[in-house]
């Protein structure tokens with residue numbers, strides 16, 4: 001008891017000393033990136049689908065470290081401190097006095113704010129909206145400083161602020177020299193609502209507008225939609241665009257939004273004129289994923305998605321092998337089941353040429369049953385074979401679906417470096433033949449499985465890897481498995 005008291009006493013002393021120190025934010029953010037906090041969680045619009053996209057679009061652009069809060073009503077000065085810019089995807093009730101003051105101080109002090117679509121409606125004179133456009137019938141005292149920051153407010157008085165039916169229209173950049181718009185095409189088309197009759201504040205700098213066509217029930221005027229505003233030392237970017245995911249996914253929205261957020265944070269823009277929805281490094285490993293001959297979950301197509309260092313094309317056999325693969329691909333990933341007789345001599349030659357050219361080959365799961373009667377393939381190249389039928393010197397292999405097993409990486413090889421043992425729910429194989437000269441990467445503890453379930457082949461001309469797990473979605477969705485397959489691709493391409 002006495003020793004326990006001493007122990008706690010020492011801990012308290014340590015805690016008291018530690019409390020005086022602050023831990024720098026740089027330990028928790030990506031270096032050099034713009035720190036963005038998206039404020040959301042209440043909106044008459046579908047924030048549940050649009051907020052992930054607003055985050056994703058910035059992450060595609062690559063310059064941002066993005067966080068999201070769905071409860072901005074309780075923000076404090078301390079919460080906002082690490083951030084460079086706030087993105088408001090919010091249209092709901094007012095926040096605590098403390099939160100509103102924190103946001104005002106944040107912007108006034110020289111940081112950024114980006115206001116998206118209905119966020120201009122929030123905190124104003126008209127009634128508060130509920131989720132899914134529900135009328136709450138509640139009027140709140142306006143947060144006047146919000147309107148000052150946004151640069152405009154909504155009004156129910158004539159001419160009423162609002163919009164005609166959503167339609168496709170052309171947005172025109174009025175200022176083509178501003179950092180946000182410089183270098184962009186002069187116009188872009190979008191299917192969106194076109195807000196009209198904003199009550200604009202003096203000093204707002206309009207960047208883009210669109211004609212609110214009378215034919216569509218509009219007021220016939222050229223309506224400001226994208227603008228910047230100053231608030232204290234801070235910068236505000238506003239876009240009236242972005243009613244829903246369809247509107248936000250238009251390239252014109254995405255690029256103006258990402259550049260607007262960058263400008264609000266840094267007072268300059270370095271992003272390109274197009275945000276690539278699938279950005280890849282210039283030297284990304286070029287993968288041909290070959291399917292066919294075996295059913296599989298469509299989920300498998302995105303096992304390598306979201307990586308900048310790997311670019312994937314999917315092609316089923318036999319057409320996958322119709323051309324010389326060497327000029328276009330670095331790694332062949334086989335997730336198919338095929339026998340030699342199904343390919344023409346030309347197809348077989350293309351495959352052979354690729355494998356003998358010092359390229360990469362990753363054989364996944366059921367592709368271990370490929371080319372049963374092509375000894376060169378299974379004995380030399382893959383170093384293993386699932387036997388569909390027993391042969392005089394080899395027993396038939398067998399499988400079992402839906403097994404829970406613990407898969408353990410063997411230390412030492414870069415493909416499994418840093419990967420922990422993992423519990424997976426997959427299909428097991430038994431009595432798969434493999435060469436005694438393979439380098440084993442993974443083992444299984446399960447009685448229905450062979451102990452060795454992944455390896456690097458001893459084949460010398462190319463780097464060949466076999467990974468047995470990967471029957472279905474349960475495995476394909478695991479970050480652990482995605483890392484494993486990604487590593488196998490990079491290693492087989494000679495990149496690790």
Ligand SMILES: [Zn+2]
Nearest residue numbers: 045118193243
């Ligand atoms: Zn809307």
Ligand SMILES: [Zn+2]
Nearest residue numbers: 365366427471
């Ligand atoms: Zn399977």
